Amino acid sequence: MKVTGLTCYAASGLLYVKVDTDEGVSGFGESSPMRSEILVDIIQRIIKPQIIGCDPFNIEKIEETVLRKHYKISGQMLAAAYSGVEIALWDARAKFLNQPLYNLLGGLYRETVPLYGSSMSRDLTHDQETEKLKEGIAAYQFGAVKIKVGPRYGTGLPVDLNDDAEKVRRVREAIGPKVRLMIDGNSSYTYIQAVQLYEKIKDCDIHHFEEPCPYYDIEAYVKLAQTLPMPIHVGEQDWNLFTFRDFIARGACHLYAADPIKCGGLLSAKRASVLCRAFGIHYVPHNTTRGIGFAAALHLAASTPECNSYYEYSIEKHNLRGQMVKSEFQVREGRIYVPNGPGLGIDIDEEKMNAMLTVVK
Numbered sequence: 001m002k003v004t005g006l007t008c009y010a011a012s013g014l015l016y017v018k019v020d021t022d023e024g025v026s027g028f029g030e031s032s033p034m035r036s037e038i039l040v041d042i043i044q045r046i047i048k049p050q051i052i053g054c055d056p057f058n059i060e061k062i063e064e065t066v067l068r069k070h071y072k073i074s075g076q077m078l079a080a081a082y083s084g085v086e087i088a089l090w091d092a093r094a095k096f097l098n099q100p101l102y103n104l105l106g107g108l109y110r111e112t113v114p115l116y117g118s119s120m121s122r123d124l125t126h127d128q129e130t131e132k133l134k135e136g137i138a139a140y141q142f143g144a145v146k147i148k149v150g151p152r153y154g155t156g157l158p159v160d161l162n163d164d165a166e167k168v169r170r171v172r173e174a175i176g177p178k179v180r181l182m183i184d185g186n187s188s189y190t191y192i193q194a195v196q197l198y199e200k201i202k203d204c205d206i207h208h209f210e211e212p213c214p215y216y217d218i219e220a221y222v223k224l225a226q227t228l229p230m231p232i233h234v235g236e237q238d239w240n241l242f243t244f245r246d247f248i249a250r251g252a253c254h255l256y257a258a259d260p261i262k263c264g265g266l267l268s269a270k271r272a273s274v275l276c277r278a279f280g281i282h283y284v285p286h287n288t289t290r291g292i293g294f295a296a297a298l299h300l301a302a303s304t305p306e307c308n309s310y311y312e313y314s315i316e317k318h319n320l321r322g323q324m325v326k327s328e329f330q331v332r333e334g335r336i337y338v339p340n341g342p343g344l345g346i347d348i349d350e351e352k353m354n355a356m357l358t359v360v361k
Contacts, residue, residue, distance in 0.1 A: 001025070001055055001096055006048045006085065009357040010036045014321050016292055016353065017043065017084035019092055021056065027092025028348050030293035030321070031084030032262045035077070040360050042081040046070055056089040056096075059267060067264065079239035079264040086265025087296045095343040101296070102338065105270065105303040112335040113301050116144035116182060116310040118288060122152065126167050130174035136315040137179060141334040144180035144207060144310045147171055149197070150188025153214055159193055165200035172204040180310070182233075184210040191220040198228050207310075208233045208255055221252035231255055235272070236286035239263045244272045248279050255309060259286035260300060261293035269300055276306045283307055288314045290329070291321030295344040298329075302338040311336065324353050 005020035015036040017029040031039050050066050066082055067074065094101040102108050117136040119129060133145050149164040151157035172181055183206060189197065194212035210233040213220040225232050231254035238244060238258055247253055258272035269285055276283040283306035287297040290313070301307035313336065326347035330337040339345025353359075 003051050003054050008040045008360040009353045010040050011357045017088045019088040025092050025096045027088040028292050029084040029087030030261050032080040039081040047085055056092050076239050080262050083261045083265045090266055091343040098342050100340045100345055101299040102303040109303055109305055112337050113311045114335050115313040116146055117142040117315045118146045118312045120316050122148045126170045130171055140331055143334045146182035149183045150185045153187030161197050168201045168204050180207040182207045185212040187211055187214045206230050218252050222250055225252055244275055248275045255282045255284050257284045257286035260296050273304045273306045282309045284309045289321045290319050295346045298338050324349050
């Protein structure tokens with residue numbers, strides 16, 4: 001089997017990739033949508049020439065050809081661009097073998113994955129946020145939920161720790177003591193601000209604190225993990241095996257979250273999970289798309305023993321990426337069932353993709 005073509009489908013907040021082969025089998029993948037126009041250019045100019053004519057089964061060799069050859073421009077953008085292509089290659093391989101993708105990643109370790117309802121907003125009042133979460137819990141029976149705190153890294157806004165603490169308290173009161181509560185700072189705080197926020201909310205029973213400090217500041221995370229009696233969650237921005245190693249081996253987190261659509265694909269994410277096993281921490285593949293990348297991360301979680309925590313499920317209502325998938329993910333009693341059809345196990349609506357998205361070949 002040889003790769004014969006590569007197509008990008010792009011829009012604001014979406015980047016899907018299709019790989020065609022000479023066996024008539026096509027695979028689909030997803031790249032992080034951050035600056036999709038730049039990622040499309042990288043895919044078409046840098047990655048595509050390297051993979052046309054390659055055998056999709058030679059995934060290690062393809063990764064080396066793409067990433068090592070272009071090591072002088074390595075970084076998040078190249079890794080994110082390659083992620084979509086790599087996932088599409090896995091999908092094509094599994095379809096060719098008529099196997100669900102998890103069978104190529106280690107086999108079915110778990111059939112369902114527990115979910116937490118994730119609110120992605122920072123512009124709601126505290127009352128609106130609590131109502132939104134209660135609606136999600138009622139609809140899906142989530143055993144856990146997550147909210148945003150802080151202004152998000154790079155916004156230039158001042159940090160209001162009292163308001164952040166009030167939001168956490170209001171949510172905890174609204175959802176009750178049995179539903180687990182997680183908070184996500186998106187790199188908002190300095191080390192001392194993260195500690196100060198914890199002091200204000202330490203009686204709210206926080207299940208984990210995600211990315212409280214700038215994602216690259218490993219020294220801050222080492223101190224946090226040693227200081228706070230609350231699990232620290234980080235890794236969604238990371239793409240380099242040596243960054244995985246340093247955060248995990250130095251004890252800078254309790255949950256690690258390399259994202260398959262950002263970190264270079266499923267093979268790279270699987271390496272992160274192995275490091276988690278070696279150091280006795282949880283691996284939680286990050287993904288918020290409810291589309292192709294979401295399915296890929298589900299297959300990773302299904303085949304990886306270390307993925308033994310809650311999996312993120314966006315409760316935002318207008319999800320463009322999910323509209324391109326014909327088949328519905330099955331969610332019952334707060335758990336999601338892993339698709340078991342060939343490849344990713346989902347039906348892609350190519351007609352809708354061609355009509356609604358920018359197509360680049």
